[in-house]
Amino acid sequence: MSDVRPKNVLVKSPEWQAVRKSLLGQWSKRPEWCCAQLRKYLGPIRNASDDKLDVVMNYLTGTGFRTGRIKHPCINKLRGEISAERKRRKMTRR
Numbered sequence: 001m002s003d004v005r006p007k008n009v010l011v012k013s014p015e016w017q018a019v020r021k022s023l024l025g026q027w028s029k030r031p032e033w034c035c036a037q038l039r040k041y042l043g044p045i046r047n048a049s050d051d052k053l054d055v056v057m058n059y060l061t062g063t064g065f066r067t068g069r070i071k072h073p074c075i076n077k078l079r080g081e082i083s084a085e086r087k088r089r090k091m092t093r094r
Contacts, residue, residue: 010055016041020059027064031072038078045085057082 010016019041023034038056042048060079064070 010051011058013055016052016055027070027072031070032074035072035074035078042082045081048085050089053082053086057086 011020019037022037026034038059039045042052042056045053057079060075060082065075
């Protein structure tokens with residue numbers, strides 16, 4: 001289990017900031033590319049750190065996604081996979 005770190009510390013990682021910056025203004029034109037960039041950042045979801053899963057899930061539940069301004073089936077699929085992995089980990093840690 002990873003140490004619990006505040007989200008504001010996690011999102012400051014240079015690796016995440018580079019990914020986040022690369023996605024700015026791209027969702028409306030290239031949503032599948034954006035999802036692919038998030039998957040590349042995560043690596044295999046089963047092996048991704050808790051921190052990375054948390055950062056990406058937090059990103060994918062932000063205002064633009066919640067309001068429906070940013071939407072695409074690949075987003076729902078990625079969110080579902082991350083959610084399932086988090087639940088799986090929670091069950092195995094009991």
